[in-house]
Amino acid sequence: MEQQLSLLLLHSPKGASNEEPLIASVPSTKHHHGRTFVKLFVYIFLIALAYYFIISSFAVPPIFLVLPESGSGKVSSTKCDLFTGDWIPDPKGPSYTSLSCNHIQDFQNCMLNGRPDVDYLFWRWKPRDCDLPRLNPSQFLHSMKNKWLAFIGDSIARNHVQSLICILSQVESVQEIYHDKGYQSKIWRFPSHNFTLSVVWAPFLIKFETVGSSDIQLYLDQLDHKWTDQYSNFDYVVISGGKWFLKTTIFHENNAITGCHYCKSSYNLTDRSYTYSYRKTVNLVRNFILNSTHKPLVLFRTTTPDHFESGEWNTGGYCNRTTPFKQGQARPKTVDAEMHEIELEMLQNPREGSGSNIRLLDTTAMSLLRPDGHPGPYRHPNPFAGVNDRRRVQRDCLHWCLPGPIDSWNDLMVETILNREQFF
Numbered sequence: 458m459e460q461q462l463s464l465l466l467l468h469s470p471k472g473a474s475n476e477e478p479l480i481a482s483v484p485s486t487k488h489h490h491g492r493t494f495v496k497l498f499v500y501i502f503l504i505a506l507a508y509y510f511i512i513s514s515f516a517v518p519p520i521f522l523v524l525p526e527s528g529s530g531k532v533s534s535t536k537c538d539l540f541t542g543d544w545i546p547d548p549k550g551p552s553y554t555s556l557s558c559n560h561i562q563d564f565q566n567c568m569l570n571g572r573p574d575v576d577y578l579f580w581r582w583k584p585r586d587c588d589l590p591r592l593n594p595s596q597f598l599h600s601m602k603n604k605w606l607a608f609i610g611d612s613i614a615r616n617h618v619q620s621l622i623c624i625l626s627q628v629e630s631v632q633e634i635y636h637d638k639g640y641q642s643k644i645w646r647f648p649s650h651n652f653t654l655s656v657v658w659a660p661f662l663i664k665f666e667t668v669g670s671s672d673i674q675l676y677l678d679q680l681d682h683k684w685t686d687q688y689s690n691f692d693y694v695v696i697s698g699g700k701w702f703l704k705t706t707i708f709h710e711n712n713a714i715t716g717c718h719y720c721k722s723s724y725n726l727t728d729r730s731y732t733y734s735y736r737k738t739v740n741l742v743r744n745f746i747l748n749s750t751h752k753p754l755v756l757f758r759t760t761t762p763d764h765f766e767s768g769e770w771n772t773g774g775y776c777n778r779t780t781p782f783k784q785g786q787a788r789p790k791t792v793d794a795e796m797h798e799i800e801l802e803m804l805q806n807p808r809e810g811s812g813s814n815i816r817l818l819d820t821t822a823m824s825l826l827r828p829d830g831h832p833g834p835y836r837h838p839n840p841f842a843g844v845n846d847r848r849r850v851q852r853d854c855l856h857w858c859l860p861g862p863i864d865s866w867n868d869l870m871v872e873t874i875l876n877r878e879q880f881f
């Protein structure tokens with residue numbers, strides 16, 4: 458079960474998966490003539506809905522109205538736990554649309570793919586004890602002058618960077634200056650601010666090898682040089698790990714095989730939990746950051762929860778909710794709880810104190826409250842066309858729609874970057 462879920466993460470950035478030839482051949486940044494009408498329709502629909510929401514915001518349940526929008530009694534976000542709070546209605550809606558941003562990967566472009574509901578776009582994250590300002594793109598670009606920010610991780614890191622680019626490119630358009638062969642790692646520049654932004658594909662953060670279709674060889678005592686080689690360039694880093702550790706993996710330590718996770722019985726190896734490899738990885742990453750003489754500000758983004766219900770991605774699991782959970786309504790899955798626990802245990806060490814350059818971007822709890830934020834079947838246009846049994850259409854309840862809830866990850870990221878103190 459664990460492993461099946463993680464297979465979803467294998468999708469290459471261009472959307473190339475075997476069952477998706479339609480999408481695979483078209484890079485996501487190109488405009489498609491055939492879609493102009495769809496886009497226009499979606500756009501008009503969205504404006505109409507935004508209007509509807511503004512009008513109907515008087516009908517918001519009273520509980521939301523007692524929360525102050527701003528003003529007296531507001532606690533400065535430097536002294537506030539940004540990661541505990543609730544999602545509250547936000548008539549303003551997202552700062553971009555699929556029409557105004559052409560950096561959204563097809564798989565996550567829910568509006569364009571025909572997701573019919575839009576309520577999920579009209580919520581904002583409200584920390585319990587303070588207000589979280591919305592990312593101000595001009596201000597942020599200004600403070601990032603001559604700086605380099607890198608996102609390191611798997612396809613969720615890519616999902617996150619695309620959200621940031623969409624928000625920022627409303628102010629200044631971005632130039633792609635590098636991509637690797639598989640479009641997995643990329644570098645962009647915001648020229649008038651000389652702000653450089655990267656995404657580095659390092660799904661395990663540590664060294665891994667796959668030969669042909671064999672299982673993944675995972676080296677628990679070696680970091681992935683893809684990111685460590687470039688580390689000294691970066692001023693800010695957002696790093697994350699997670700679901701890939703659920704795959705079948707053979708563990709190597711000190712030049713010997715020390716076990717495996719999700720073993721095949723023929724291996725005759727000690728079967729160890731993914732918690733073994735993940736804990737070692739987080740520890741190795743942490744030590745590298747703390748020992749390195751180069752000191753960027755590193756945000757470790759905690760594990761992202763999925764919301765498959767009644768099954769997994771290929772066993773009929775779905776996520777068709779259209780509103781957020783309230784605090785306490787959602788229970789984390791064991792996998793997410795365990796990974797999150799490792800992250801806190803390894804990175805929230807009080808002895809490191811404020812002298813450490815590592816911060817937690819603890820988005821797990823807020824994301825858990827957003828079962829409505831995933832593409833579900835809307836991974837490509839007309840997902841149900843010519844399908845007899847709708848339940849058989851593959852859902853994605855792991856990645857996030859753009860625009861969508863993870864736009865708020867960027868509000869949190871910017872607060873954490875610009876206010877170096879962190880409350881715990």
Ligand SMILES: *[C@@H]1O[C@H](CO)[C@@H](O)[C@H](O)[C@H]1NC(C)=O
Binds near residue numbers: 603653
């Ligand atoms: C642009 O920023 C990079 C660091 O990201 C720096 O090395 C370079 O000197 C800057 N260029 C200019 C013209 O300031």
Ligand SMILES: *[C@@H]1O[C@H](CO)[C@@H](O)[C@H](O)[C@H]1NC(C)=O
Binds near residue numbers: 725
């Ligand atoms: C598997 O390991 C056990 C204990 O180490 C050993 O007794 C057994 O012979 C091994 N089997 C195979 C097929 O290698």
Ligand SMILES: *[C@@H]1O[C@H](CO)[C@@H](O)[C@H](O)[C@H]1NC(C)=O
Binds near residue numbers: 745
């Ligand atoms: C790095 O730091 C950790 C503890 O912070 C320490 O145990 C380790 O020996 C240090 N050196 C290297 C090369 O990792």
Ligand SMILES: *[C@@H]1O[C@H](CO)[C@@H](O)[C@H](O)[C@H]1NC(C)=O
Binds near residue numbers: 775777778779
């Ligand atoms: C979600 O899908 C399930 C299974 O198809 C269905 O029973 C349920 O009514 C749906 N819920 C919503 C809100 O559409």
